[in-house]
Amino acid sequence: MNRNIIKWVIFFIVTLINPYKIIAQEKNLNIMPIAQKTTEWCWVSVCEMALKYYNVCTVDPIDYQCGLTKFLSPICSTDCHQCNVPTLEKLKQIQDVLKNYPSFVYDYCKKNHAPIKSLALDRNLSSTKITYEIDNGRPIIVTVKNGTQAVLINGYGFNPNRSIYLIVNDPWPYDQMKQTIPYLANGGSKTSLNSQYKIDYTSFVNGLQWTGTIYNIY
Numbered sequence: 001m002n003r004n005i006i007k008w009v010i011f012f013i014v015t016l017i018n019p020y021k022i023i024a025q026e027k028n029l030n031i032m033p034i035a036q037k038t039t040e041w042c043w044v045s046v047c048e049m050a051l052k053y054y055n056v057c058t059v060d061p062i063d064y065q066c067g068l069t070k071f072l073s074p075i076c077s078t079d080c081h082q083c084n085v086p087t088l089e090k091l092k093q094i095q096d097v098l099k100n101y102p103s104f105v106y107d108y109c110k111k112n113h114a115p116i117k118s119l120a121l122d123r124n125l126s127s128t129k130i131t132y133e134i135d136n137g138r139p140i141i142v143t144v145k146n147g148t149q150a151v152l153i154n155g156y157g158f159n160p161n162r163s164i165y166l167i168v169n170d171p172w173p174y175d176q177m178k179q180t181i182p183y184l185a186n187g188g189s190k191t192s193l194n195s196q197y198k199i200d201y202t203s204f205v206n207g208l209q210w211t212g213t214i215y216n217i218y
Contacts, residue, residue, distance in 0.1 A: 026167075027134050028155035029053070033169035033195035037065045038081065043090045043150040044068050045171035046141050047097045050152065050217060053139060054116055056102050057109035068097060071104050090143050090150050091120045091212045098217065118217045124210040127164045127201045131156055133215055143212035144204075145182070154196070164201045171195055182208055 031053050036045040048064045060067030066080035072093075076083035095118050102113035125133070125140065130153065133140050140153040155167035165188075172195075174181045181197075184190070186207030188199030204210060 026155060026157035027131070028167055029134065029137065029139055031139055031152065031154045031169060033152075033154075033193055034171060035173055035195055036171040037063070041065060041069075042171050043094050046150045046152045046169070047094055047101075049169060050098060050116070050139055050141060051101060054102075054113070056113050056116075057105050057111050059105050059108045067105075068101065071101055072097070090147065091122075091214055094141055094150065094214055095120055098214075116217060118214050121213045121215070122211070123213065124205050125213050125215060129215070130166070130201070131164065138215070138217050141214040141217070142210055144208040144210050146209050147211045156201075157198070159200065165198050166201055166204050167191070168197050168199060168204065169195060170197060 031049050034045050034048050036042050044065050047068055051058075051068075052064070058064045058067040059070055060080075063080070066076075069076040069080045069083055073083060098116040098118055100115065102115055106112055124142070130140065134153070134156055141150060142153060143150055149170070149172055151168050151170040153166050154169050156164045157167070159165055168183070170183070181190075183197035183199045183204075186199060186203040188197050188203065190197055199208075
C-alpha cells in the first residue's frame with residue numbers, strides 16, 4: 001500500500017478515537033514574563049520582552065527597562081526610576097521603540113540589528129489571526145483595560161470545544177498592589193511563571209477589554 005495512503009488511514013483512525021488530540025498541542029513562544037519596574041512602565045516592560053525575544057541588546061546591562069527610558073528621554077539618564085515616562089499613546093510609543101531602539105543601541109554594544117517592523121490596530125485580532133501570528137513566531141502586544149495596560153500574547157492552546165485560549169504575559173503586579181487578578185476573575189489561571197496567565201480568547205477580549213493591537217512584529 002502507498003505510504004501516503006497509510007499515513008492518511010492512521011490520521012483518520014486517530015481522529016475517530018480522539019478528535020481533539022491532533023489539536024491539543026500548545027504553541028508557546030517561551031517569552032519570559034517580566035514585571036514592570038514602576039506603575040507607569042507596563043509598555044516599557046512589554047518592549048523589553050519583545051526586544052529580548054529578538055535578541056536586541058541594551059544600553060544598560062544592569063537594568064534593561066532603565067536603558068529603554070534613557071533612550072526615550074535624556075532626563076531619565078540620571079535616575080531612571082524617578083522618571084516614569086507615562087504615555088497615553090501606548091501603541092505608537094511601543095512601535096517607535098521597536099523600530100528605533102535597535103539602531104540606538106548599536107554604539108553601545110556594537111551589535112547590528114535591523115529595525116523591528118510592526119502593524120497597529122485600534123481593535124482586537126481574530127482567533128485565526130492570533131494562531132497565524134504565533135505559528136509564525138511573532139508575539140502580539142495588546143492594550144487592555146480600555147487601553148490603560150499593555151500586555152504580550154506569548155502563545156495559545158485549544159480548549160476541548162476547539163476554541164482557543166491565550167498565554168499572556170502581563171507585567172502589572174496585581175498581588176503586590178492587592179488587586180483582583182482579572183484573568184482569574186474571568187475564568188483564567190496562572191501558569192508556573194510569575195506574571196503569566198492562561199485565559200479563554202473570548203473571555204480575554206471581553207473581560208480584559210482588549211482595545212488595541214500591535215502585530216506582524218518582525
